[in-house]
Amino acid sequence: MNLKKNDKVIILAGKDKGKTGEIREVMPSKNKVVVTGINMISKHVKPNQNNKGGIQKMEAPIDASNVAVVCSKCKKHMTPKNKVEQSGAVTRICRKCNEAI
Template identity: 55%
Template structure:
């Protein structure tokens, strides 16, 4: 199945502790059905000091399930993603506005 959400897409969180927050997808893990969104689902991880970095508690964005994310259309609202043929190319489009993503 084609990926509906891709790296660089602006998304909004639909469920969970960060519901309503928006961010950009940094990484997508299709096998696990998860994505890492910048500034969303942040946890503190403890790091030992290394030669190049100082140790301490570092904020790290954790993966969030793809089902809890929706792409943001040009109006700033959450929308579903559809596919259609545009000439010879298969393109993604926003279901609310019909615009190509």
């Protein structure tokens, strides 16, 4: 999975198709990501000493295959590829414009 926290992504499938957002959380073991403001659900919460109960809106995880990274330079969505430099460092680059993400 070539997705990282704070990547700007576009949604490829589902009810929020075409919307863009920033990755808030990555769950590689489940192959899912949480994107801010996307895939909002209503969750019923019981009241406790710290907060009032009720219905809260929150983001639900999306499968990683339904999002694509948006390049900051060419503004196109793609799957980044890894480039290994001579020093051994790995950088992610855009497949369309060959710029570092």
